[in-house]
Amino acid sequence: MRAIWSGAITFGLVNVPVKAYGATEDHDISFHQVHDKDGGRIHYERRCEVCGEKVDYKHIDKAYEEDGDTVVLTQSDFEALPESDNNEIEVVQFVPSDQIDPIMLEKSYYLEPEGKTPKSYLLLRETLKKTDRTAVVRFALRQKTRLGVLRVSGKLLILQGLIWADELRSVDFPGTKSRAKVADKQLELSAQLVESYASDFTPKEFEDDYQIELRKLVDAKLAEGDKLDTKATFGETDEGDDDADVVDLMEALKASLEQRKKGKTSA
Incomplete structure (x- = not known):
């Protein structure tokens, strides 16, 4: 298993060097697409609409359109953003664990202590256990600023991403207001x-x-x-199921x- 990120957890003046590893993996069977007529593989090409050339991924930039105007952002633009090279998991709050709504949780990462004497890692782990608190953190991963939580699982600290508050949809289903008793x-x-x-x-x-x-x-x-x-x-078999009784x-x-x-x- 290869680390996907290396940095440190920081809270106050305490610095906890860690490496992050993806905690989950997809077990689904992978397929490729084929032509139903002859079974030939289907391939997709990145082709420029202006010059018609096939474009390697390394030559692709990202563009944003608004009100008919388009701006192009290069890789250098993204790298210049302040958070692009942040290698800290900054603790911003310690909150009661039951205040974290599971609907906001995203991908999980195992955090491995770095260094010969992981005392600060053990200190943070035991403190979270004793206080029954969850650490709310900010961190950057793959050029995106993220919100997350630190929690304890056995002997490990686990980092879980959180969605931002404005990414959670607000709904008002009529059925929830039913007067039925x-x-x-x-x-x-x-x-x-x-x-x-x-x-x-x-x-x-x-x-x-x-x-x-x-x-x-x-x-x-x-x-x-x-x-x-x-x-x-x-x-x-081809035998049909009996219709379920309506009760x-x-x-x-x-x-x-x-x-x-x-x-x-x-x-």
């Missing part, structure tokens, strides 16, 4: 249903079923060629609870 009995049954699902979160118990089935399909095609019955690959909310809750009870009895 929830009966006490409905609420009681719903709470029982929630309790029947209650457990500790164990991420490893969950798998990406779509990618598993997709892998099975790809493997089958590799083994047998294109003469493959896709439904047979998944053990499906009211109370009946649905009762049926769900009964199903959960039977499942626990047979387990």
Whole structure:
């Protein structure tokens, strides 16, 4: 695993040298596009509309248009911005952890302590644990100024990006203002249903079923060629499913609870 960033966390006069590593990776199967007629690969070209030439990526600048006027920004322009070479993760606040709305969280990064004596790293980690606080930070990555949080996961400090406040959409759905009333009995049954699902979160118990089935399909095609019955690959038949009964909310809750009870009895 290769570090994508190297710098330091700073809060007050404390300096914590760290390296950042991407904490996640995509497990989706990658595809390329082909012509349905003959299976030929589809390629995309970067071609200039003025001279018609194909353009290498290194010769591409970025342009912004507003009210019919266009300005071009070069790589040198971006590098001249004050935050472009900032190698600090600056702590700006320590806030109660429950004040961070998960909807604002973005990509995560593992932070590795640098240096022979990572005492400052350990100090920050233990302080966050003891105070049950999350550090709100500002940092620059890939020529963008970002907002983020520092939190503790086991023995590691983790940096998570945050979206800016003006990037969060404000919505007002009519259904949330409904005057419909929830009966006490409905609420009681719903709470029982929630309790029947209650457990500790164990991420490893969950798998990406779509990618598993997709892998099975790809493997089958590799083994047998294109003469493959896709439904047979998944053990499906052509028998149609019975239409689901339409039931009211109370009946649905009762049926769900009964199903959960039977499942626990047979387990």
